[in-house]
Amino acid sequence: MDQIENSHDEFELISFCIGDQEFCLDIMAVREIRGWTQATPLPHSPSYVRGVINLRGAVLPILDLKTRLGLGVTEVSPRSVIIVVHIGGRLVGLLVDAVSEILATTKASIQPTPNVACDTVNRFVRGIIALEGRMVSWISLDHILPEQEAAEAA
Amino acid sequence: MDPLESIKVTFFQECDELLADLEAGLLALESGQGDSDTINAVFRAVHSVKGGAGAFGFEPMVKFAHVFETALDAMRSGSLAAETDTLKTMLRASDVLADHVQAAKGQGAVDEARTLTMAEELAALTAPPETALGSVAPMGAAADEPPTDEWGFRPLKMAIDGPAEDGDGWTLIMRPKAEMYAKGDDAAILLRELGRLGPCEASFEDSALPEFDFLNPEASYLVWRVKIPGDVAEAAIRDVFDFVGDECPIDLTRGEAAALAPGPVAPVVDIDALLQAAKAETAASAPKPLAAAAPAPSGEDPAAKDSAKAPGPGAAATIRVDLDRVDRLIDLVGELVINQAMLQQRVGESDLARSSTVAIGLDELEQLTREIQDSVMAIRAQPVKSVFQRMPRLVREIAGSTGKQVRLVTEGENTEVDKTVIERLSDPITHMLRNAIDHGLETPEERMAAGKPAEGVVRLAALHRSGRIVLEVSDDGKGINRKRVREIAVNKGLIGADAQLSDDEIDNLIFLPGFSTATVVSNISGRGVGMDVVKRSIQALGGRISISSQPGRGSTFTLSLPLTLAVLDGMVVTAAGQTLVAPLTAIIETLQPKPGEVRPLGPRGAVLAVRGAHVPLIDIGVALGWRDIPIDPTAGVTLLVESEVGGRAALVVDAIQGQRQVVIKSLESNFQRVEAIAAATILGDGRVALILDVDAVIDARFLERIEPVSLAKAS
Amino acid sequence: MTGRTILTVDDSRMMREMLLMVLRDAGFNVVQAEDGVDGLSVLSATSPDVIITDINMPRMDGYGFIEHVRKDERHRATPILVLSTESAPEKKARAREAGATGWIVKPFNADNLLGAIRRVSA
Numbered sequence: 001m002d003q004i005e006n007s008h009d010e011f012e013l014i015s016f017c018i019g020d021q022e023f024c025l026d027i028m029a030v031r032e033i034r035g036w037t038q039a040t041p042l043p044h045s046p047s048y049v050r051g052v053i054n055l056r057g058a059v060l061p062i063l064d065l066k067t068r069l070g071l072g073v074t075e076v077s078p079r080s081v082i083i084v085v086h087i088g089g090r091l092v093g094l095l096v097d098a099v100s101e102i103l104a105t106t107k108a109s110i111q112p113t114p115n116v117a118c119d120t121v122n123r124f125v126r127g128i129i130a131l132e133g134r135m136v137s138w139i140s141l142d143h144i145l146p147e148q149e150a151a152e153a154a
Numbered sequence: 155m156d157p158l159e160s161i162k163v164t165f166f167q168e169c170d171e172l173l174a175d176l177e178a179g180l181l182a183l184e185s186g187q188g189d190s191d192t193i194n195a196v197f198r199a200v201h202s203v204k205g206g207a208g209a210f211g212f213e214p215m216v217k218f219a220h221v222f223e224t225a226l227d228a229m230r231s232g233s234l235a236a237e238t239d240t241l242k243t244m245l246r247a248s249d250v251l252a253d254h255v256q257a258a259k260g261q262g263a264v265d266e267a268r269t270l271t272m273a274e275e276l277a278a279l280t281a282p283p284e285t286a287l288g289s290v291a292p293m294g295a296a297a298d299e300p301p302t303d304e305w306g307f308r309p310l311k312m313a314i315d316g317p318a319e320d321g322d323g324w325t326l327i328m329r330p331k332a333e334m335y336a337k338g339d340d341a342a343i344l345l346r347e348l349g350r351l352g353p354c355e356a357s358f359e360d361s362a363l364p365e366f367d368f369l370n371p372e373a374s375y376l377v378w379r380v381k382i383p384g385d386v387a388e389a390a391i392r393d394v395f396d397f398v399g400d401e402c403p404i405d406l407t408r409g410e411a412a413a414l415a416p417g418p419v420a421p422v423v424d425i426d427a428l429l430q431a432a433k434a435e436t437a438a439s440a441p442k443p444l445a446a447a448a449p450a451p452s453g454e455d456p457a458a459k460d461s462a463k464a465p466g467p468g469a470a471a472t473i474r475v476d477l478d479r480v481d482r483l484i485d486l487v488g489e490l491v492i493n494q495a496m497l498q499q500r501v502g503e504s505d506l507a508r509s510s511t512v513a514i515g516l517d518e519l520e521q522l523t524r525e526i527q528d529s530v531m532a533i534r535a536q537p538v539k540s541v542f543q544r545m546p547r548l549v550r551e552i553a554g555s556t557g558k559q560v561r562l563v564t565e566g567e568n569t570e571v572d573k574t575v576i577e578r579l580s581d582p583i584t585h586m587l588r589n590a591i592d593h594g595l596e597t598p599e600e601r602m603a604a605g606k607p608a609e610g611v612v613r614l615a616a617l618h619r620s621g622r623i624v625l626e627v628s629d630d631g632k633g634i635n636r637k638r639v640r641e642i643a644v645n646k647g648l649i650g651a652d653a654q655l656s657d658d659e660i661d662n663l664i665f666l667p668g669f670s671t672a673t674v675v676s677n678i679s680g681r682g683v684g685m686d687v688v689k690r691s692i693q694a695l696g697g698r699i700s701i702s703s704q705p706g707r708g709s710t711f712t713l714s715l716p717l718t719l720a721v722l723d724g725m726v727v728t729a730a731g732q733t734l735v736a737p738l739t740a741i742i743e744t745l746q747p748k749p750g751e752v753r754p755l756g757p758r759g760a761v762l763a764v765r766g767a768h769v770p771l772i773d774i775g776v777a778l779g780w781r782d783i784p785i786d787p788t789a790g791v792t793l794l795v796e797s798e799v800g801g802r803a804a805l806v807v808d809a810i811q812g813q814r815q816v817v818i819k820s821l822e823s824n825f826q827r828v829e830a831i832a833a834a835t836i837l838g839d840g841r842v843a844l845i846l847d848v849d850a851v852i853d854a855r856f857l858e859r860i861e862p863v864s865l866a867k868a869s
Numbered sequence: 870m871t872g873r874t875i876l877t878v879d880d881s882r883m884m885r886e887m888l889l890m891v892l893r894d895a896g897f898n899v900v901q902a903e904d905g906v907d908g909l910s911v912l913s914a915t916s917p918d919v920i921i922t923d924i925n926m927p928r929m930d931g932y933g934f935i936e937h938v939r940k941d942e943r944h945r946a947t948p949i950l951v952l953s954t955e956s957a958p959e960k961k962a963r964a965r966e967a968g969a970t971g972w973i974v975k976p977f978n979a980d981n982l983l984g985a986i987r988r989v990s991a
Contacts, residue, residue, distance in 0.1 A: 040842040041732065042821075043778035044829040052821070052834060052842045057489050059834045059842055061825040090824045146826065157890045165883040198925050202881045205954045205975045209887060336939070338948040338970040339989065347988055397971035397988070 013103045013129070015136055016083065016096040018066045018074075022136045023096075024103060024129065029085045029141060033099055036080040046146055047073075050095060055084065062093040068144060070120040087141050094144075103136070105129055110138060165206045169255045172199040174543040176248045181546060184241040193236065196244075197226040203251065207258070214264060215254040221273045222247050228280040240279055247272050249547050324382040324391060327405040332374045334401040341378060344402065347394045352383040384408070477573070480533050484720055487523075487530045488817040491721070492836050494523045495814070499838030524815070531718055535570040538616045538623075541579045542567045545614060548584060552591045559598050559608050560591055565615035571623045572718035578695055579625070579715075585688045586627040586711045587612060594631035594709050604706070606630070622739060623717055628710035634703040636660045643669060661701050661709075665689040693849055695719065696737065696832055722818050724845065725793065726811040726837070730775030733843045735816055735835055736805070740848040742794045744810060747787045762787065762804040764794060769802045777851055778830060795848050803852045818845065873990065874898040876917035878908040878934060879952065880926040884975070888921065888952075891979045897986075905929025909937055912944055919990050920944075921973070924953040924964070932967040939968035948989035952977065 013024040014033075039051030039062045048067035052059050062082060066074045074080065074095050082093040110127040126140040179196035182188040204219035225244070228234035250265075250272045257264040326348070330341045348354050356378060363375040382391060388406065395404055498516055506512050542564050553560040571579075590612050595601075598608035615626045636657060643649045643663045655663075663669060667686040692699050697715035716722065716739075724735035725744075751763045752771065761768040771792065773784030785806065792804040816835035819842075821828055832847040875897045877888045885901050892899045900915055902908035904926040912920075920938065924931035931951060938944045948970040953960065964972060970989045973982055 038841070040834075040844060041780065042825075042828050042844070043780065043831065052825070054836045054840055054842050057485075057492070057819075057836065059819045059821055059824060059836075061821075092824060161883055161886045161890060164886050168881060168883045195927065198880070198927065201925050201954065202884075206881060206883045208954065208975055209884070209977075336945070337965070337968050338946050343989065394988075399965060401965075 010104050010106050013105060013136075013138065014083070014099065015101055015103055016081075016099045018069065018097050019071055021071070022100065022134060023065075023139050024136045025083065025085065025139050025141070027102065029087075031084045031086060031091065034082050034084065034093075036076050036082060036095070049146070053082075053093065055091070055093070058091065060084065060091055060093045062095055063144060065094045065096050065139075065144075069124060085141060087145060090145070092145065103129070103131065113137075162210060165210065166255065166259055168206065169203055172203050173248065173252050173255065174540075175199045176251075177245065177543070177546060180241050180245050180248060183236050184238060184245070188236070190230075193226070193230050197223065197230050200226055200251070203255070207254075210258070212254070212258045214266075214269070215251070215258055218254055218269055218273055219251060221276050222251060225276045225279045234279055243275050243279065245550065247276055249550070252547065322408055323384040324386065324388070325407050326378075326380040326382060326391060328378045328380070328395075328402055329404075330374050330376070330378075330398075330402040332372055334398050335372070335374060337401070339398055339402075341374075341376070341402075344394060344398070345378070345380065348380055348382060348391070351386045351390055351394075354383075355381040475533075477534075480530075484530055484534065487527050488720065491523055491527060491815070491817050492838075494519055495838035496840060497838075527721065527815075531572060531720060534573045535717075536573050536576050537568045537570050538576060538579065538625075539567040541576060541583060542614060542616070544580065545583065545587060548587060549591065549612065552588055556592060557597060558591060558595050558610060560595065561609050561611050562587075563611060563613045565613065566617050569616040569618060569623060571616075571715070572720065574719040575623070575695065575715055575717065578691075582688050582692055582699070582713060583614065583625065583627065585685070586625075586713070587614065589685065590627050590629040590631070590709070590711070594629035594633075596632050600632075604632075618717070619714070622714045625713040625715070626710055627713075628708060630708040633705040633707055633709055634661050634664070634701070636703075636705075639663055658702065661703050664701065665699065693847070696722070698849060720818060722816055722833075722835075722845065724814060724816050724835075726814050726816075726843070727774075727791075727793070727807040728809045728811060729773075729778070729807045730780035731808075732775075732778075732780060733811070733837060733841070734774065734807070735814075735843050735845045736793055736795070736848060737832070737845065738813065740795045742796050742802070745792045745794055745804065747792055747804075749788050752787050760784075760787065762792060764802075764804070767802075769794065769804050771804050771806055772851060773806045774846070774851070775806075775808070795852065805846075805848070805851065816843075816845070872896070872898065873918040874900060874915065875986070876900050876902060876908065876911060876915065876920045878902045878905065878920065878922040878926070878931070880904050880923060884923065884952075888982075891982055895979070895983050905931065905934030905937070908934050912938065912941065916943060917947065919986055920947055920949045921952050921986075922949060924951060924960070932963060935964070935967040935969055950985055950989060 012027040014027050014030055015022055015024040017023075034055075037053045039053050041051040042049055042061075048064045050062040050064050052061050054060070064074050066072055074097065076095075077097070079098040080095060081099050082095055083099070084091060084093050110129055113121060113125045113127055115122075121137075123143045124139055126138045129136045129138060176196055176199040179188060179192045179199070182192050183196070200219055200223045204216055204223055207215040207219060222244075225234065225247075229236055229240075234240065250269055253262065253264055254269070256262045328341070328344065330339075330344070334341075345354075345356055348356075357380075359377045359379070360375065362377070364370075391406060392404075395402060494516075498520065501512060501516055545564070546562055549560050549562040552558075591610075595610035595612070596604065596606075601608055601610065611630050613626070613628045615628075617624050617626075640649075640655070640660055640663070643660075643666070644651050644653075646668055648663065648666050648669060649655070664685045665688075667684075669684065669686065689699050692713060692715070695715055696719070697713060699711065699713045701709055701711050703709040722735070723738040725738055725741055727734050727736060745762070745764070747762055753761055753763065753768070755761050755770075760771040762771050771784075771787055773781075773787075775781040776784050785808065787804075787806045790806050790808050791810050792806050793810075794802060794804050796802050814837075816837070819834045819836060821831065821834050828844075830847050830850045831844045832850075833845045834842050835845055837843045875892055877885055877892070877899060878901075879885050879888065880903055885903075889899050889901065900911055900917060902911045905922075906928045908920075908922065909929075922931045922934055926934075929937075931953070935949055935951075938947065938949060949968065951964045951969045951972040952975060953964075953972065954975040961972060971985055973985045
């Protein structure tokens with residue numbers, strides 16, 4: 001996942017909103033961004049699994065990133081989007097409130113995640129990027145899928 | 155891929171085929187069905203493995219194959235009789251050879267001690283007893299065989315010889331005979347090859363050449379003398395004549411000494427001119443295509459034209475296609491099916507009359523789509539033979555390690571099934587066979603005491619039944635000890651001590667997780683796996699497994715699988731507002747329950763009376779966690795379904811939409827296995843619908859009924 | 870040497886592929902046959918410059934194949950190389966007797982294969 005070899009090499013992140021917080025993902029992990037489609041719910045699955053949708057013939061699981069991060073349940077609006085990402089060999093859709101922009105940054109400008117004694121933050125946030133007074137949390141996808149599968153998917 | 159690597163892949167594929175042929179041939183000989191053709195084929199199999207192994211430098215395999223081949227050669231020539239014991243040895247040798255192939259593939263290691271013992275046994279077959287007992291190790295003998303010999307053609311090895319002896323060149327006299335020309339060879343070529351060794355001077359003596367009128371175009375009249383530089387190695391010169399032997403006798407001497415005798419020597423000419431002369435002679439001795447008696451030149455040969463059109467009478471009408479291409483085609487056809495369904499749905503939703511040309515055209519499209527799909531699936535269908543062929547060895551090994559006598563009978567090995575399924579048949583069959591021999595069959599002594607033949611019979615059969623492939627593994631052993639099975643299940647807390655179970659239900663307890671009758675984990679195929687694992691892996695394929703048993707007479711495992719993992723005939727239903735697909739094969743009938751037929755049982759449960767029997771009612775919406783309160787079964791529809799294990803159940807759904815063939819999409823490829831769900835599909839509206847795992851839904855019920863202890867723990 | 874056609878007759882798919890790879894790389898056209906019978910049927914439609922044949926094959930072995938080729942007016946002068954793992958002198962004599970021009974011992978390498986082809990082709 002970590003494709004940055006030199007701390008001064010510029011790389012790109014895609015930023016998005018969940019509630020009033022800003023997050024971002026390595027753009028290399030993103031395959032496409034699409035609008036929201038009603039998902040077919042999966043039985044016996046964690047609350048953050050919204051279900052599955054048809055992505056051009058493939059069955060794509062949709063995770064509510066807001067729920068996954070412990071921030072509540074996403075209220076789907078016309079601005080809601082699904083960010084389709086590669087995680088290991090899988091394609092997974094992440095439901096977020098809105099996509100904002102593409103950020104160019106360097107490894108050097110990323111700050112380590114402050115220890116806020118929150119398990120969710122520790123597991124899903126790789127680092128913090130300070131940007132013109134805003135703070136963007138860099139999401140790690142390594143543990144996004146349900147636990148028992150993470151090892152296999154990685 | 156590196157071309158050599160891809161050839162290696164071919165070699166391994168070919169090895170698998172050859173090993174299967176080898177085993178089949180030896181088994182045929184053992185049962186007295188073989189003839190000299192069988193022996194030849196068996197010989198060729200080992201011979202070809204050896205040849206390929208040599209090409210890739212798999213030396214241990216080459217050595218072992220060589221010893222094996224020697225024994226088979228003796229059988230081929232009749233000096234070794236095809237007796238049962240000999241053939242048993244050879245069958246074991248074929249297993250060792252198969253191990254070598256596996257090792258070469260990088261899968262497993264070769265047991266060197268076993269190889270050596272086996273090689274000695276093979277060598278002993280052809281050697282007189284006293285020699286076999288002697289100290290000459292057969293592997294050594296094979297190794298001693300010179301890697302190169304007089305057949306070897308090595309133009310490079312003689313570049314190093316003594317220093318050139320200036321002024322003291324070679325003189326070569328060659329006398330090609332007519333026979334040499336008859337084998338497609340030519341003095342001109344020999345001269346050219348000599349010319350490659352260094353600057354040569356050649357001359358010929360034509361005193362034997364008759365007047366033109368008496369010239370026999372097929373005779374050889376010229377004697378050649380070639381002067382070759384002294385720094386050319388003698389071996390290099392002789393190598394040029396390696397192929398021709400005594401059909402072109404040569405005299406090779408140092409210096410000018412040898413003159414062409416008898417008769418005068420023609421003036422020295424340069425080699426190019428000589429080549430022209432030699433070519434003229436060749437031309438004279440070559441067949442005359444224009445002669446009236448000779449056949450027409452090849453281009454105008456009518457037979458040749460015919461054969462050019464057809465690929466020859468012997469060539470079977472088959473092609474080899476990369477599996478990826480077929481898979482891609484199957485994917486596309488799957489998309490086509492979905493698109494066709496979508497189109498049909500859209501048209502259905504529009505106001506077009508059913509008799510409109512659009513609707514009729516669409517019906518035809520559906521028919522065509524279905525036919526294309528069937529045809530494409532047929533491309534990937536393969537006989538189960540490839541899996542069955544691996545089993546005789548397994549049975550031999552299990553028999554050997556358990557001390558039991560077993561005869562394997564196979565039936566229906568030409569039954570075809572999709573490649574995706576075939577690849578996954580091997581493990582379940584292996585486990586079932588192992589179970590049949592390990593636990594089903596008695597020892598020879600026990601069998602004799604029971605009045606049975608010492609040799610047990612295990613039958614492996616494949617057949618098609620109602621759109622599925624059914625595999626049966628049966629033995630004529632002692633059958634399931636129901637008392638013991640029941641005890642174990644009670645002791646392990648799998649069932650209550652007072653549970654009322656039918657014989658069938660007891661037999662099928664062996665599939666419960668945590669149940670294993672084997673007191674020692676047997677090591678036969680390297681790992682001990684319980685029947686619950688076998689069952690789960692089969693369920694994952696949309697299959698079912700069951701066992702039936704008769705005490706003292708034996709047991710039969712029946713395994714049924716879909717013919718393909720690509721499509722499924724399903725019943726599309728609605729439950730809790732969601733669209734689901736239930737596999738048609740699991741559904742016995744659909745029922746509209748009447749109020750009097752639904753009876754409560756226990757605090758939450760209910761059963762449905764169906765023709766005198768009571769089957770549990772399962773609300774699918776509740777079972778999948780989509781609602782908490784079951785709907786009134788009389789307000790919905792029930793699907794009467796059957797599982798091999800838990801008998802019947804009535805699944806309550808809100809409504810039935812209809813029957814449809816659906817394309818199976820894996821949930822695991824992007825997500826993970828979901829409880830009670832077999833797979834997913836995409837329906838005509840473009841949305842994903844889940845395919846119900848009926849057995850899993852019923853199993854949960856089944857466990858609930860017979861497993862009060864664990865259920866209490868779970869809830 | 871390029872542009873010439875070589876017929877390879879071998880029942881082993883691997884060996885055919887191996888020959889194909891080496892010969893194609895060396896610029897030859899290659900036609901293939903799976904055994905003697907197949908080889909003869911291919912020869913009815915093509916006239917290769919050199920024939921390379923295995924000995925141990927089903928239906929018609931290499932000796933039988935060579936004998937048939939030598940009886941055919943159109944191919945009787947075509948050089949035939951025997952490709953065999955068998956190296957006994959009597960086998961060699963037998964091949965020669967049947968009409969083989971030369972021989973190559975398996976396993977072969979590209980050098981000795983191409984050397985043998987060069988050696989027999991005019």
